[in-house]
Amino acid sequence: MFVYLFEAKSIQSYLFQSGKLKDVIAASERLDNLVDETSTSILQSVIASAGLNTDLLDDELAESSNTIHFLRCKGGAFYCCAQTQAPLIRLRSLWTLTLQQMFPSLEYTDALTEAETLVEALDLGHQQLANDRNTPAISFPIATAPVERFSRTGRPSVRMSALAQREDDGLNEVDIDTDLHRQAYQSMNMREAAALQDKFTPEDLKGTLHYPLDLETDFLFDDEQHGAPDSDPSKDISLIHIDGNGLGILLMRLKNALKNKSDAELRKGFRQFSRALNQATTVAAKAATQYIYDKACYRKDTRSSDSTQMIPMRPIVLGGDDITLLCRANLALEFSTRFCNAFMDASKDKLSPLFDDFGFPKEYERYLTASGGILYQKASHPFTHSHQLVEALCAQAKKRTKSVVDEGAIGPAALAFHRQSESTNDSFDILADRTLVHGDRMQMGQTAYFVDSSTQAHARLAQAPFELSKLKRLVAYSASAEQADTAMPPVSIARWRQMATAIAQGDIDEADIIYHRGLSLAATNQKKALEELLDNLTPDGYQRQNWYWVNQQTGEQYCLINDLLVLHHFAEPMKGNSHTNDKEVTHG
Numbered sequence: 179m180f181v182y183l184f185e186a187k188s189i190q191s192y193l194f195q196s197g198k199l200k201d202v203i204a205a206s207e208r209l210d211n212l213v214d215e216t217s218t219s220i221l222q223s224v225i226a227s228a229g230l231n232t233d234l235l236d237d238e239l240a241e242s243s244n245t246i247h248f249l250r251c252k253g254g255a256f257y258c259c260a261q262t263q264a265p266l267i268r269l270r271s272l273w274t275l276t277l278q279q280m281f282p283s284l285e286y287t288d289a290l291t292e293a294e295t296l297v298e299a300l301d302l303g304h305q306q307l308a309n310d311r312n313t314p315a316i317s318f319p320i321a322t323a324p325v326e327r328f329s330r331t332g333r334p335s336v337r338m339s340a341l342a343q344r345e346d347d348g349l350n351e352v353d354i355d356t357d358l359h360r361q362a363y364q365s366m367n368m369r370e371a372a373a374l375q376d377k378f379t380p381e382d383l384k385g386t387l388h389y390p391l392d393l394e395t396d397f398l399f400d401d402e403q404h405g406a407p408d409s410d411p412s413k414d415i416s417l418i419h420i421d422g423n424g425l426g427i428l429l430m431r432l433k434n435a436l437k438n439k440s441d442a443e444l445r446k447g448f449r450q451f452s453r454a455l456n457q458a459t460t461v462a463a464k465a466a467t468q469y470i471y472d473k474a475c476y477r478k479d480t481r482s483s484d485s486t487q488m489i490p491m492r493p494i495v496l497g498g499d500d501i502t503l504l505c506r507a508n509l510a511l512e513f514s515t516r517f518c519n520a521f522m523d524a525s526k527d528k529l530s531p532l533f534d535d536f537g538f539p540k541e542y543e544r545y546l547t548a549s550g551g552i553l554y555q556k557a558s559h560p561f562t563h564s565h566q567l568v569e570a571l572c573a574q575a576k577k578r579t580k581s582v583v584d585e586g587a588i589g590p591a592a593l594a595f596h597r598q599s600e601s602t603n604d605s606f607d608i609l610a611d612r613t614l615v616h617g618d619r620m621q622m623g624q625t626a627y628f629v630d631s632s633t634q635a636h637a638r639l640a641q642a643p644f645e646l647s648k649l650k651r652l653v654a655y656s657a658s659a660e661q662a663d664t665a666m667p668p669v670s671i672a673r674w675r676q677m678a679t680a681i682a683q684g685d686i687d688e689a690d691i692i693y694h695r696g697l698s699l700a701a702t703n704q705k706k707a708l709e710e711l712l713d714n715l716t717p718d719g720y721q722r723q724n725w726y727w728v729n730q731q732t733g734e735q736y737c738l739i740n741d742l743l744v745l746h747h748f749a750e751p752m753k754g755n756s757h758t759n760d761k762e763v764t765h766g
Contacts, residue, residue: 195331208281342356455498553571
């Protein structure tokens with residue numbers, strides 16, 4: 179049995195390399211069409227050009243020695259096999275040539291292996307993929323010393339094509355990938371017919387709902403901005419990246435469940451799993467997008483008769499078990515929470531029937547969870563480095579996920595968030611040390627929290643202090659006087675903000691004084707309510723000291739003031755849209 183494996187790598191870096199939103203959008207739409215089980219995908223075009231016989235579009239294709247069978251074909255990766263080597267060599271040769279022409283600087287790994295059985299060939303292939311990641315690859319064009327480079331990406335520049343120059347931004351030369359993206363930006367009908375955005379759009383909204391292409395003209399940053407073109411709303415935006423938990427665990431269990439099956443059953447099992455996973459991700463994305471539509475749907479220009487409906491988010495990636503998108507800042511946390519909850523439910527719904535057919539042991543989890551990062555920043559900040567920060571936040575959330583489960587088990591969903599107030603090229607670790615740690619004594623946030631435990635099937639999570647709902651209750655209580663004519667809480671949002679300023683100046687004692695001054699003015703029942711909220715956020719191994727916590731072994735101190743203030747600042751709108759039966763669009 180011969181196997182060919184292909185995986186696109188560093189997709190986020192590739193998408194954001196120029197820092198221009200129009201290039202990100204065009205690149206994401208182009209990449210979404212790279213690998214898919216459709217007649218219009220680039221992979222199918224290569225197969226047709228090579229004259230190969232495959233089951234990419236037909237699962238029931240008759241078996242033959244020259245037939246290529248696919249085990250996976252989603253998310254920028256595909257795995258395929260054949261009983262002879264020649265068709266795979268032909269596919270590999272034309273496929274890699276096509277990538278060089280269409281995506282010159284896209285990083286990828288591939289492997290062609292041979293073994294007695296499909297399982298053995300797959301194992302060898304994955305070993306080669308791992309080795310290939312550490313092998314430097316040459317990409318063309320090569321930037322030698324005399325070659326001029328495009329300042330945004332550092333890659334060799336070429337003269338812009340006539341089609342790309344229609345997007346006049348004062349440039350005559352860009353790198354070859356950017357030129358191809360801008361050609362696509364002009365020629366692809368992305369607003370009306372884009373496969374990527376359709377994966378996010380609820381079924382009953384397809385054809386009527388569109389996504390912004392330009393942050394300056396299309397994106398509604400603030401509810402109050404509508405109808406006041408001269409206003410200057412706070413142009414905050416969020417970059418969201420969410421990735422599945424436990425995919426490797428389930429794949430290993432799937433492999434073990436099918437190890438005694440025939441190669442045909444093994445192929446079918448892996449392909450069904452890949453499809454089910456992609457369906458679960460799509461279902462969850464549509465459910466979360468429905469929330470944005472219900473909350474903040476708007477018309478681009480109310481002064482015209484155009485009935486185009488838009489929402490303040492822009493899909494960037496949906497493949498396999500992960501998504502990436504831009505979203506209005508005050509909607510990002512709820513969108514992410516709803517996606518995580520819907521993803522767990524949808525994965526259970528899609529995967530459970532397959533696991534029953536494969537003979538999965540009953541004690542195994544029959545679902546996946548998802549953890550992710552939310553980066554808040556100004557829309558004017560370049561996106562070149564943002565993807566690295568949001569991926570680091572996703573990694574922080576995954577650490578939190580793994581902290582409450584044993585190795586080999588699927589952990590609960592978690593989200594990490596951070597507000598970036600300035601443009602920087604620093605790593606997240608350096609940025610966190612600079613913005614969250616003050617006076618070498620106090621860390622002002624924990625960043626990563628579990629999604630509401632009511633949707634989780636993890637007993638230990640119910641007692642976990644790092645739960646988003648518990649922090650939300652503290653925020654709501656601290657802001658209670660802002661929402662109604664009620665007594666001022668012992669420590670209001672304004673008082674927390676004063677404490678944050680004192681800590682940033684290195685004066686923790688002053689922050690302590692501000693806290694106790696608030697307590698002295700509060701009634702007994704108010705102080706008790708605050709104490710209970712803070713106690714619920716106390717983790718194992720820590721002791722609460724009024725408003726902060728101390729590690730009993732290391733003496734490290736931390737508080738949640740930064741997380742509390744970020745959560746309050748980017749709270750979702752209090753009032754949502756209500757769409758009438760005639761689908762009249764209102765504004766959140």
